[in-house]
Amino acid sequence: xxxxxxxxxxxxxxxxxxxxxxxxxxxxxxxxxxxxxxxxxxxxxxxxxxxxxxxxxxxxxxxxxxxxxxxxxxxxx
Numbered sequence: 001x002x003x004x005x006x007x008x009x010x011x012x013x014x015x016x017x018x019x020x021x022x023x024x025x026x027x028x029x030x031x032x033x034x035x036x037x038x039x040x041x042x043x044x045x046x047x048x049x050x051x052x053x054x055x056x057x058x059x060x061x062x063x064x065x066x067x068x069x070x071x072x073x074x075x076x077x
Contacts, residue, residue: 013042013073016066022058025073029059038062040073 013022027041044058060075067074 008040008068008073011068011071011073013040013060013075015077016074017076022060022075026057040065 008025008028011025013025014020015022023042023044025040026043028037029039029041030037039059039061041057041059043056060077064075064077065073066076
């Protein structure tokens with residue numbers, strides 16, 4: 001699946017395991033050499049799982065992304 005990181009901005013992220021709205025994509029992480037996206041980052045609280053880039057962000061690995069739609073990204077955490 002090839003995607004431009006800019007296409008993720010303004011998409012809402014929803015966890016399909018509990019229906020929780022996690023927020024909107026604020027950043028995308030990629031491998032420098034290949035440009036392959038490795039994870040997306042959404043703002044978060046300090047009490048959500050262990051997927052933290054900082055105490056205010058949730059890093060969601062690419063493997064957890066199940067579906068990318070026009071307006072939402074479904075993840076399974």
